[in-house]
Amino acid sequence: MDPSRTVASLVDHLGAWTVGDGPLYRRLATGLRGLVGQGTLTAGERLPSERALATALRVSRTTVVAAYDALRSDGVLDSRRGSGTRVSASVGPVRSDGWVPGSHANPMYQNLLRDTPKVISVACLRTPALEAVAEAVREVVHHDLPALMADDTYHPRGLPVLREAVADHYTSRGLPTTPDQIVVTTGAHQAVVLVSQLYLREGSPVVTEDPGFAGCLDLMRDRGACFHPVSLDGQGIDANGVRRAVAEHAPHLIYTMPSYHNPTGVLMSAARRRELGELSARYGIPILEDNAYTGMRAPDEPPPIAAHAPREAEVITVDSLSKVGWAGIRLGWLRAPTEIAMRLSRRKVLADLGSPLLDQAVAVRLLRGYDALAARRSEQLTEALDRTERLLRASVPSWEWERPAGGGALWIRMPGADAREFAQVALSHGVEIMAGPVMTSSGGERFAEYIRLPFAYDEQTLEELVRRLSRAWRELDRHGPAVADPARVVV
Incomplete structure (x- = not known):
């Protein structure tokens, strides 16, 4: 398979490439060089033609020609008659199977790697801190710090007091939970990473909503997932579409965002949650429910899918404090059957040994006033x-x-x-x-x-x-x- 980049994909990953100083072609060359440097564009990968890229970027063809020429002069690109313009082999090895490592780097997050003060970026959601976050930090410093500083372990599954607080949080919302079912993670993002590592491999079929959240979809793409998208209606992901996908593809995982769907904001009904839970139990297919996309809430939000599922269903529930309290709190968690939680904990150990204890102590305080x-x-x-x-x-x-x-x-x-x-x-x-x-x-x-x-x-x-x-x-x-x-x- 020829490792080539579609023009739409390349434009998506370039993001706010026009920001900066110097001639326009230099800024484009800098943007392309950055994609090579971070591994999004890799050795041997073919770039779009000058004309196609110019049309997509709404610039003159001369601008793209000059950018490609500059990168060829620097040894970043090579051009050969009949094979187009490609990333030079000198930037790294080319895999024989044509798979492009790093090609799924999410364009939503490109702006986080740039200093773009003149641009208003709406690529990512912004959740400034509420005053309760500052108060929780002060309480931790004044009351919890001595005991916390005396703790000399990593707690890869999470601080026991936080796991207990999260378990109580779910139990009070109609989902009986024990601390052994909780794994604390560095944001909901890491929770999805761990679940993807556990369930997915090259070619794994995954049922997803369409549209869906690009950030998590790309995490699964990097595991080699093969997606089978199902549309939504006013109650959430279409249950009949899920049934058809289950019958046809025997998926390794169903990924859904019931509260609230990103990007549509749809709130999945209790009846639809019950249907998905029963599907998981009947066919033995795990469900990953990602409830981290909260903020504005409906007054009648149902409990998680796991609360509606039969006991034998395998449902992993993910949530965090980022959208509720502050985006700077990189603190999330997952709830899973006890055995699955332990298997995910082993992957958490390999990832980072454990999430920061200070952040976890703040999370304990915030959960006490969560409502x-x-x-x-x-x-x-x-x-x-x-x-x-x-x-x-x-x-x-x-x-x-x-x-x-x-x-x-x-x-x-x-x-x-x-x-x-x-x-x-x-x-x-x-x-x-x-x-x-x-x-x-x-x-x-x-x-x-x-x-x-x-x-x-x-x-x-x-x-x-x-x-x-x-x-x-x-x-x-x-x-x-x-x-x-x-x-x-x-x-």
């Missing part, structure tokens, strides 16, 4: 959503969306537009957005008209964000997909 914390975050995000909807209706009335039941983003349809083209225009106006096709495991263009737009911003930032998006939309609407000048960043 008030969650209510405050939901109140903030509901107000932000109200502002966002008002601004969007006034500035881009042709955009369409359904108000989400929860979470922190809108899933917006732009009728008749190509979201990837709009992303390049938006970048020229100082906004980095995620086009819909990034948020799917199907690999198709079903969501070519969609973008995900987080709304967890202060009023001033939100107004500026919508202003820039409105200007970008008018430009695309008036001039279509003609070449624009991404060097211009509006601030």
Whole structure:
């Protein structure tokens, strides 16, 4: 198999490449060199033609030609007649099977590796700290620190007091849990990594929602997962679609986000949760339910899928404090059957020996006031959503969306537009957005008209964000997909 990069994939991974100083071709060359350096582009991989990349980036072909020439001069790229432009073999070995290691690095997270002060990036959700987080930190320092400092072990499964607090948290919500079922992780992200390592290998079939969360889908892709996407309705992932996928593909894992789905914000009904739990028990297929995408909440949120499943079902429940308390708290956990929790703990030991004890002590304090914390975050995000909807209706009335039941983003349809083209225009106006096709495991263009737009911003930032998006939309609407000048960043 020829290791070649599609133009859409390359554009997604380049992200906010126009930010910086110097000629535009130099900035493009720098962006491409960075992808090579981090392993997203690897030795022997073929790049798109100059014309195709120029069209996708909305720049002149001369800009791409000059960037490729600069990289060839530096030994990063090679060009041969009949084989196109490829990453030089000097950057590393080429695998004979054509698999491209590192090629699934998530474009959603590229902005985290850059300093882009002139760009408003809405690629990732932002959850600034609530005051309760600062209070919890103060309480840990004043009351818990001596005992914590005397603890000289790693606690790879998590501090016993935190595991007990998480178990009590689930039990109080209708899911009886013991501390032996809990593994504390460095964010929900690590929990998904551990589960993927346990269940998946090259070619493993996985049932996923379509669309879905690109961050976790890429973790599974790196394990070699083969996705079988199932659409959603108003109650969550379509149960009949899951049944068909189970019958046809015998999946190794079902991955779902019931509370709340990312990016649509759909809240899975209790009846749908019960159906999935029964499917897991009947066919012996594990379910990974990722409940970390919280923030704004519905008042009638059902208990996790595990609470609706028969005893013999194998359900792993993942959650964290990042969206509720603060994104800077890289502290999550998973709940699983005791034997599975122990197997996942062994992988946690190999990963990092254990999560930071100070963070865990803060999490204990936050869990004691979890309901008030969650209510405050939901109140903030509901107000932000109200502002966002008002601004969007006034500035881009042709955009369409359904108000989400929860979470922190809108899933917006732009009728008749190509979201990837709009992303390049938006970048020229100082906004980095995620086009819909990034948020799917199907690999198709079903969501070519969609973008995900987080709304967890202060009023001033939100107004500026919508202003820039409105200007970008008018430009695309008036001039279509003609070449624009991404060097211009509006601030």
